[in-house]
Amino acid sequence: MNRAFLAGLVRFAITLAVIGAVLLAVLIPFALPHEHPGTVIAAFLFGPLSSLRHLGNVAEYATPIAFTGLAATVVFRSGLFNLGIESGVFLGGLAATTAALLLPSFGPFTPLVAIVVGAVVGSISCIVPGELRLRWEAPEMVTSLVLNFAILYAGVFFLNYYLRDPAAGSLMSYRIPADAKLDRLLAGTRLNSGAIVALVACLAGGVWLYFTRSGLNLRIVGQGPVFASHLGLPSRRIIMQAQIVGGMIAGMAGAIQVLGLYPRFSWTQLPGLGWTGIIIAILARENPFYVVPAALFLGYLQVGGDFLARDIGIPSEVVGLITAAIMLAVTATAIFQHPAVLRLIRRIRQVEAAR
Amino acid sequence: MTGLLNIVADPATFATVLRVMTPLLIAALGILISDRAGVFNLGMEGMMLTGALVGVLVSAWTGSAWLGLLAAVVAGGLMGALMAFAVNTLGANLIITGIAMNLAASSGTTLGLFFATGDKGMSGALKSGVMPSIDLPLLGSIPVIGPFVSGHNVLTYGALLAVPLVSLMMARTAFGLRIRAVGVDPKAAATVGISVKLIQLKALILSGVLGGIAGAYLSMGYVSWFAQDMTAGRGFIAIAIEVMGMGTAWGTLAATVVIAIAETLAITMQTLGLPNELMQMIPYVVPIVILTIWTARGRAKRAALK
Secondary structure, eight states: OOHHHHHHHHHHHHHHHHHHHHHHHHHHHHHTTSSOHHHHHHHHHHGGGSSHHHHHHHHHHHHHHHHHHHHHHHHHHTTOOOOTHHHHHHHHHHHHHHHHHHSOOOGGGHHHHHHHHHHHHHTHHHHHHHHHHHHHOOOHHHHHHHHHHHHHHHHHHHIIIIIBOTTSSSSOBOOOOGGGSOOBOSTTSOOBTHHHHHHHHHHHHHHHHHHSHHHHHHHHHHHOHHHHHHHTOOHHHHHHHHHHHHHHHHHHHHHHHHHHHOSSOOOOSOOSHHHHHHHHHHHTTTOHHHHHHHHHHHHHHHHHHHHIIIIIOOOTTHHHHHHHHHHHHHHOHHHHTOHHHHHHHHHHHHHHHHO | OHHHHHHHTOHHHHHHHHHHHHHHHHHHHHHHHHHHTTOOOTTHHHHHHHHHHHHHHHHHHHSOHHHHHHHHHHHHHHHHHHHHIIIIISOOOHHHHHHHHHHHHHHHHHHHHHHHHSOSSBOTTSOOOOOOEEOOTTGGGSTTTHHHHSSEEHHHHHHHHHHHHHHHHHHHSHHHHHHHHHHHOHHHHHHTTOOHHHHHHHHHHHHHHHHHHHHHHIIIIISSSOBTTTTTTHHHHHHHHHHHTTTOHHHHHHHHHHHHHHHHHHHHHHHTTOOHHHHHHHHHHHHHHHHHHHHHHHHHHHHHHO
């Protein structure tokens, strides 16, 4: 077997063990006061796997966050910590709704047009902080953080004054026309054709990043900016391209979420899918190929949380605690760069080399 | 136009500016201390949220707003210590740790509220305390000025007092010097015998304490209840304020005043019938513009020196 593969397997096994330990460490305190602590943990862990419908729910949750995970991966790979994907999702959903409501129908291509509009408009949220950074050195993390809220309120203004259905009880848009909606794939769930697009997008992203010249250039610019400039790479243009692509993927996430799941656009808060995307990018070690399993895993946790809420009466927010703890644990260098681990990996490599 | 003038000259408008300012200023000072120690506290939003909930729960439970504040201080300090543990002992990434703190606080406070009251949204059913307002004895009786300076929340005075205190601490005490040394160059600081981890732990605890107080003001002064995610991005505005203030306490005060005036303007212009969503954008757009102008000017200056 390949040595690098075996060594990677060690890291993977440790990651799994760490995640398992964190899951139990957070769940057990919530389970203990319950009459049968075992059933609480079983409901969380095995509930999502208990039927095809629940597996469909997992994939349904995973769809938008696979997109935002991919978006975060592309943006972070450029070396910029641009958090604009959070409002990119919001903007993408709003723009896709607007396109579906105001543009004429394009027959079977209506959803496609709406998603493209959502992606293009959504990319603004990442382009602005990126441009401010590249042109004037304004710190992109701070500007994108506050721009998220500025975009949110601008969007709510637009929703209130241009898309609002006065007949609806609360602040929401007119009904999204049926021909703009995405096809449902599985009865009893809201799993839609967006899931397939997400899968293809992540695979394409992985091929781009690891098997094309422009992907290699992006990785060089992100990891070694000085080296990139010695190579004569057009760093500014490459970074900007990553912001545009990342923003467009975030916009697609919002568009597909709204067209696939909701009868109307009704977000009046940031949906939080961008933050989840950051978590996925971290779990996937900024590798697009791993984004799909990472998104499915978080979807699985979310469905597990729904089981807790429905069957046991523990709010599904437990999932947030688990996710936060996992974020810390899987990035902890104390675990993954521990001398014992490094020694083990080295020994595996030497044994293989000796053969 | 006279309507606008009346609003500006009104002590109530001034009081609104101070009310808006208080949590932002306390939180921004907390971020400042962490930033100068080289451990930028992106988890401020979460620390504020935790302080807000703990303050309400403990003050309802004990019947004392001050004990609520004390509990919020302890909770914030603990979160700061946790963050230092994650960064320096576990070796997790600083920014990721901050994001994780925010996520954990958002979920944790919802869970905490649910287990304490059975409600996930608001603490309205709890009889929680409110931090008292103070009428200044002598200053308050001066005509014209009196109504402006007197009668504000005790934490508002505390926040204003914290500005010179933090400034003095950073500039004139050994602890402040060590914080700055660690922030500028941890390796150099370590070679002269400063424990980098200990200083960063203390700085993050202090940062968390201020975050806890800022949160307690939100739920026991700004309003008198806790609501899910009630900080609504104030921790993030505080980050922008700290960066605008260029890492000094007085600069932070100046930046806070600018943002607070922008937000007060937004609140009062809504009463004049302008679209309230667009007005709500103002406090978020102002920092972007100011930050961009400042960094652009800084770059122009550097270019001129070359």
